[in-house]
Amino acid sequence: MKVLITGGAGFIGSTVATRLLQEGDVPVLLDDLSRGRAEFGDPLGDGRVLYRGDIADEALVERILTEHPDIEAVVHCAARIVVPESVADPLTYYRTNVAKPLTLVRTLLRHGVRRFLFSSTAALYEPGEDFTVTEESAPNPTNPYARSKLMLEQALADITAAEPLRVLSLRYFNPVGADPELRTGLQDPYPSHALGRLIQAHEKHEPYVLMGTDWPTRDGSTVRDYIHVWDLAEAHAAALHRFDAIVAEEGPHPVINLGTGRGTTVRELVAAFDEVTGGTLEVVEAPRREGDVIGCYTRVDKAERLLGWRAAKTLREGIADSLAWAAKRPSVLGE
Ligand SMILES: NC(=O)c1ccc[n+]([C@@H]2O[C@H](COP(=O)([O-])OP(=O)(O)OC[C@H]3O[C@@H](n4cnc5c(N)ncnc54)[C@H](O)[C@@H]3O)[C@@H](O)[C@H]2O)c1
Numbered sequence: 001m002k003v004l005i006t007g008g009a010g011f012i013g014s015t016v017a018t019r020l021l022q023e024g025d026v027p028v029l030l031d032d033l034s035r036g037r038a039e040f041g042d043p044l045g046d047g048r049v050l051y052r053g054d055i056a057d058e059a060l061v062e063r064i065l066t067e068h069p070d071i072e073a074v075v076h077c078a079a080r081i082v083v084p085e086s087v088a089d090p091l092t093y094y095r096t097n098v099a100k101p102l103t104l105v106r107t108l109l110r111h112g113v114r115r116f117l118f119s120s121t122a123a124l125y126e127p128g129e130d131f132t133v134t135e136e137s138a139p140n141p142t143n144p145y146a147r148s149k150l151m152l153e154q155a156l157a158d159i160t161a162a163e164p165l166r167v168l169s170l171r172y173f174n175p176v177g178a179d180p181e182l183r184t185g186l187q188d189p190y191p192s193h194a195l196g197r198l199i200q201a202h203e204k205h206e207p208y209v210l211m212g213t214d215w216p217t218r219d220g221s222t223v224r225d226y227i228h229v230w231d232l233a234e235a236h237a238a239a240l241h242r243f244d245a246i247v248a249e250e251g252p253h254p255v256i257n258l259g260t261g262r263g264t265t266v267r268e269l270v271a272a273f274d275e276v277t278g279g280t281l282e283v284v285e286a287p288r289r290e291g292d293v294i295g296c297y298t299r300v301d302k303a304e305r306l307l308g309w310r311a312a313k314t315l316r317e318g319i320a321d322s323l324a325w326a327a328k329r330p331s332v333l334g335e
Pocket residue numbers: 006007008009010011012013030031032033034035036037053054055056076077078079080081096100119120121122172173174175
């Protein structure tokens with residue numbers, strides 16, 4: 001299957017491309033390189049093709065679809081993804097994450113492309129009492145980034161009712177790790193998320209700042225569902241290959257959570273990190289991060305039933321692959 005991946009030069013899109021190539025599919029990438037890296041495109045030399053440009057550039061998307069008339073599906077990863085940035089600049093977030101994808105969808109419909117996989121987020125959930133969520137849990141996004149993702153899901157659902165478009169919204173939990181062969185990974189050397197900060201503390205021999213120790217959880221720190229990005233990419237391959245069967249069974253806009261089904265607290269993440277490195281990070285306790293949430297993990301029944309997939313890699317593998325990528329990243333990105 002030939003698949004257009006928007007945001008295909010970013011962390012998740014590039015990993016999905018690699019996984020699809022491994023499964024015999026052909027990825028065509030579209031990325032404006034605002035955050036993505038050209039090194040995650042054609043230089044990998046494995047057959048992926050990168051077009052540089054904006055998803056809302058109708059002439060460019062028309063050209064891609066004309067040059068690749070056999071594109072059968074789109075994986076839509078392109079977005080702005082940083083929560084605090086979305087609070088400071090909501091206009092850019094709603095334009096990039098809602099308005100531009102709608103222009104893209106219009107162009108796709110004109111060309112008869114009807115299968116659309118949407119990278120949505122677990123950040124839109126309000127967790128239940130026991131921290132678990134299902135696809136039926138009530139959304140309650142608390143920042144412009146998460147709201148923009150929910151808005152696009154809702155717009156796409158409306159569009160599927162009126163047009164031949166079919167959409168699978170995949171709500172990702174917290175991706176960690178890298179392509180195990182280290183061709184791609186996170187572009188940012190020191191991302192602000194929990195594992196990024198752990199790696200930074202480890203490399204710089206600095207203490208790790210644990211933000212929030214008074215949450216009503218088993219150890220006072222927040223809970224997340226950390227999923228290896230290679231497992232996440234495998235779920236995309238399964239979703240593409242089963243797409244028609246899934247919409248035949250579920251309707252034109254199914255939603256599927258992609259997580260491991262396991263909740264991990266920040267303290268547990270630190271302990272797993274120490275196990276992998278064989279060291280003991282110094283931890284400094286600090287107040288809650290502004291706007292933080294207690295967090296959740298997902299039930300995996302629906303993903304298992306519809307995709308025939310479940311996450312296989314452990315958190316320790318995710319941590320080890322993130323560390324290995326952090327060491328290799330500068331040489332891959334020519335820095
Ligand atoms: N990483 C996470 O923690 C996480 C969690 C849940 C959901 N997601 C979703 O997964 C998707 C991919 O995230 P990621 O972590 O790979 O982020 P990323 O920033 O690495 O990738 C996004 C890519 O989109 C590109 N892009 C942005 N605007 C564009 C535009 N207008 N036209 C063309 N390309 C554009 C960027 O250059 C970048 O390469 C996003 O939609 C994000 O919301 C990510």
